[in-house]
Amino acid sequence: MYRLNKKALQILQAEIQRCSGKDQVGKIEQEIVIKRLEQLCKEKGDRAKLDELRDSVIDIYPQFSEKVLKQAAKANQSPGFFTKLKWVTILLGSSTGILWVVNLPYPMIRWPVANAAPILLLPSYINMDYHYREAIKNLEQADQLINQATSPADIEQGSQKAAAAQTNLNNLPVWFLGYYPKAYCNFFGCTWKFTVDEFEAARGRVARIEAIAFQDRNAFTPLEQGEMALKLARQQYEKATSIKDKENAIASWQAAIDQLDQIPKATFAGETAQSKLKAYKRDFDNARIGTFIAAAQEFDLEAEKIQPTQPKAATELWEQAIKRLNQIPTENPRYLEAQRLLAGYQVKLKTVADPRSGTYIEAAKQFALAAAKASQNPPHSVVKWEQIAKLWQKSIDQLENIRVEEPGYIAAQKLLAEYQTNLGIIETRRKAESEAQASLQAANEQIQGLIASPPSSPQQLKGKIQGVINRLKTIQTGTTAYAEAQKLLVSAQKKLQQ
Structure with missing residues (x-):
């Protein structure tokens, strides 16, 4: 055709x-x-x-x-009911009027004709068969195009196929399906059936496909708008010559990404947006973080220039720099770079606001940082715990140099409370390590004594072994002696059971 x-x-x-x-x-x-x-x-x-x-x-x-x-x-339309009717009319000669009447969609006419001369109903059978097959074909094509769409053109074509299927269904006589609940072309050897339930299911399927197509078409508008806004924001960012212009472009960029992220994910446009958003967000994060660091460095340079004559303004600039750097997440590759800059700007800011107390606080933090690093991956020996305790004590000593009347006194007191708590924890760990080592040594001495001169009585031997077990059980977890103590404990318990 x-x-x-x-x-x-x-x-x-x-x-x-x-x-x-x-x-x-x-x-x-x-x-x-x-x-x-x-x-x-x-x-x-x-x-x-x-x-x-x-x-x-x-x-x-x-x-x-x-x-x-x-x-x-x-x-240009395909031959339909009346075209086929003409063929039957020619075949039957002058019976055109009669043939037209018997093919009318009225059961009271068709029922006696179907029993007496079903051949006269051939035109309407052919018409129904054609629309049935066209409805099935168009519905399957619409389903495939909509649910497996690869482009907006597929959505549009699928919508057209669904409309065509609806037209075909509208040309199927529901009255006939209800009046003849059997294979209505049985006279011609057809074996398929098309019931009222199937008809209603097909109409429901068409309605669902049309609804999906409508949602998909509507979703293309925010997709196009979001991608255009993102493109413009990116161009604005690349052309920006000042930090303020870059930050304005970043804000527009973020708004465009938010718009794309809000597109319903069940639509084709939503799937397309989600597939692109990962790359969009990666580029956006790189630009945003780069802008934060560049802005902080620019604020720092300006603050250095004006610090001797305008300390208050310099303080505000360093505060802005610190604010930008604090927005960089820990998982970002440039996080460590930002933290190094942040530490330097914080020292400068405290030096301007309170030179003496700021120096003591910064020194205390450095000792605390060293102590925290040294405490990692325990357990440690008694000697190392003592070294760590000395570092915390030095941090505390630095903070205790700050007088009540100094501006940094309150901040120093907060740190002092935290560092004293940490020192107490370290002292507890040191004491536990010391006691564990002493208990392990005593247990080993008992074991050596039993080996050198075991008691003659089995009961005495078991009593001695039980004493070793009790001593080993006093060794706490988190100490260097704990692992060896557990091994000795298992061995002693086996010996006791023999």
């Missing part, structure tokens, strides 16, 4: 002749449109509908008659 028949082509050619100009340009335009239509005449597939015929001519001839387009579309 070709997509455009000769009759429809003739109708369109007549209107093209009327719309064409007489000059050379008019001839060229006429040739272009006619070639398009002739190409449709050569292509096999579904018959071209009104919209496709209009698209073939309207760009060249905006004045092309809509009435003519409708006439051509009607002439």
Whole structure:
């Protein structure tokens, strides 16, 4: 079946002749449109509908008659009920009127005819069979195009197929399905059935597909708007020459990403947006973090310049720099770089606000940092716990140099309470380690004594072993002696059970 028949082509050619100009340009335009239509005449597939015929001519001839387009579309339709009815009419001679009457959609007419002469119902059977098969075909194609879409064109084509399936379903007589709940083309050897339930299910499926297509089409608008806004924000960022302009571009960039992230994920546009958002967010994070660091460095340079004459303004600039750097998350690759800058800016800020107390606090933090690092991966020996305790004590000593009247006194007291708590914990760990080592040594001495001179009485031997076990059980977890104590404990318990 070709997509455009000769009759429809003739109708369109007549209107093209009327719309064409007489000059050379008019001839060229006429040739272009006619070639398009002739190409449709050569292509096999579904018959071209009104919209496709209009698209073939309207760009060249905006004045092309809509009435003519409708006439051509009607002439191009596949043979339907009345075309097949004519064939049956010719076959039966002069019985046209009777044949038309018996094929009317009224059960009281069709029932006696179906029992007496079912051949007379052939035209309506053929028509119903055609629309049934077309409905199934269009519905399957619509389902595939919508649910497996790869482009907006698939969504649009799927919507058209769903509309075509709906038209086919509208041409199936529901009254017939209800009146004859059996294979209605049984006379001609058909074996399939199409019940009212199947009809309703098909209509529901069409409605769902049309709803999905409607949502998908609507979702393309925010997708296009979001991608355009993101592109403009990125261009604005690349062209920005000042930190303020870059931050404004970053804000626009973030808004565009938020817009894309809000597109319903169940739609094709939402899936497309989600597949792109990972790369968009990565580029955005790189730009945002780079802007934070660049802004902080710029604030620092300006603060250094004005510090001698405008200490208050310099303080505000360093506060802004610290604020930017604090927004960089720990998982970002540039986090450590930001932390190094942050530590330097905090020292400068405290030096301006309170030189003496700021120095003591910074020194205390350095000792505390060293102590915290040394405490990692316990257990440690008694000697190491003592070294760690000395570091915490030095931190405390630095903070105790700050007097009550100094501005940094309250901050120093907060740190002092924290460091004293930490020192207490370290002292507890040191004491536990010391006691564990002493208990382990004593247990080993007991074991050596038993080996050198074991008691002659089994009861005495068991009593001695039980004493070793009790001593080993006093060794706490988290000490260097704990692992060895556990091994000795297992051995002693086995010996006790023998």
